[in-house]
Amino acid sequence: MDGIDILISEVGPRDGLQSIDAIMPLEAKKAWISAEAAAGVREIEVGSFVPAKLLPQLADTREVVAHALTIPGLTVAVLVPNARGAEAALEAGAHKLTLPLSVSETHSLRNLRRTHEQVLEEARAIAAMIAAQPPEKRPHFEGSLSTAFGCTLEGAIPDAQIARLAERLMAAGCDEVGLSDTTGYADPAAVKHLINLVRDTVGEKTLTGIHLHNTRGLGLANALAAIECGLTTLDSSLGGLGGCPFAPGASGNIVTEDLVFMLEAMGLRTGIDIDRLVATREILAAAVPNEPLYGFIPDAGLPLGFNAAARRPVKEVA
């Protein structure tokens, strides 16, 4: 990646906002995305193409994408639950589409109201739609293996089932698969185990990212395990928005500010200016004032002498 070691994919405008009741005004979303991009964030999942009646918080995703596309160098990612959502995403011009497939079929039926076969059918339809675009307009298409570290309904999911679904997502036409700890069940050993399992199945180049939650406090330890395995894209959310891990259904994303601090402290380049990133919290605090914002670095401050600009030599990770 150009001048960075780890790509932070900010998911707050999608995963954070869909987890809270308040609806953030469009202008605040635009300001948030612009400010994070100006702080150096290079990829932002800006919304989800789902019916507005299901997620009114994200009803303006088309407008948000249009704004995000005006920011030079920013990869504009969206979630799509199905081919209809992907059609809207293609029309909007998003750079990256992520289709979740819950490896727990029980969860898939409850959450997306689709069996594995039906989700894979959607994946094939999306891949066909993308292939029909002119080459320069084809977005990157990721299949995300959600509940990969266990399901609140089924518990642990067998390795063979996860591997098979990863393989089938690639066969359906995904460019890449990702791992998602939807339930906050992951631990560092499980992260390493699953990364190796999926890479052994689909190849090293087609698993580069992971979506971790901090529901049980292990978010950054799990992120460390992932980068030690060589993953290079980590999802996180500014202020851990929507992250109250104890509210039913809340996501508890990793806090972007703390993740960036950890990586930069380790000598890994994210391209992000921590002070500017922290300042971006003001936009959230003003736009959704009743939502708690999480994170240690914004309160504790950077260590004395810590200077991301005059970075220390890169230290060995593994």
Place this chain on the structure above:
Amino acid sequence: MDGIDILISEVGPRDGLQSIDAIMPLEAKKAWISAEAAAGVREIEVGSFVPAKLLPQLADTREVVAHALTIPGLTVAVLVPNARGAEAALEAGAHKLTLPLSVSETHSLRNLRRTHEQVLEEARAIAAMIAAQPPEKRPHFEGSLSTAFGCTLEGAIPDAQIARLAERLMAAGCDEVGLSDTTGYADPAAVKHLINLVRDTVGEKTLTGIHLHNTRGLGLANALAAIECGLTTLDSSLGGLGGCPFAPGASGNIVTEDLVFMLEAMGLRTGIDIDRLVATREILAAAVPNEPLYGFIPDAGLPLGFNAAARRPVKEVA
């Protein structure tokens, strides 16, 4: 270690209690220590032999040690700031003495009012006192390299200074040295770097433990880095007591409950029953009701199907 992979050294009764204004009644301390030991905790730092006027919270350390010594199988550890404290600790019969030496001399002067030479002189005096005991009464003597990951007054401390002080503590008669992130400045790469540095200097068998804080949210990630380097003793505090990381001087210890969860989830045996450990929080909540208790596991609960008793096969850590 007998039947376990990682030794959790609970430091709440010392580091937690010294960081809060409230004074926990002796009976509550006894109940706390007994309950944690019954949950499977095998080492507890129960107090500090410092003048009562400096730390009235720990003025009853002698009585606490006497109680802890009645618990079969428990290693009773205490902090000693100097030879006078060590004398009291020897009289009390503690199993393990830890003398802090701040690798930042500025911090050492402010905190202990002693230069490095003066602290090393205390270490020699303590080692001589221990050597004068009959063999079966000699406690384990650890020199703890505090502010090892940086100092709020001096910033980063040069590697050569840390290595030299580790060497000199061993030469002074310590059985072992430990690393302590007093300021919450550590990151996983720094943890690995310093462990390797000190082990290269004093040998692998004389650095087995680390005292980490969670001031900047990296506590568990740093703990993971430490065990990946082969350390086997981790300090932590029940409920992260005294851990409000944003109050001046507060410690922000790693939360024992979350640490045990991480390790057990990874298939590493701590010997600790998480449910019984979490239940121990009730004693703290009753005895120091105005102190916030931290931790994710107590609120989020264990993952569905998680069962430390019927443990999953040990997974590879590195």
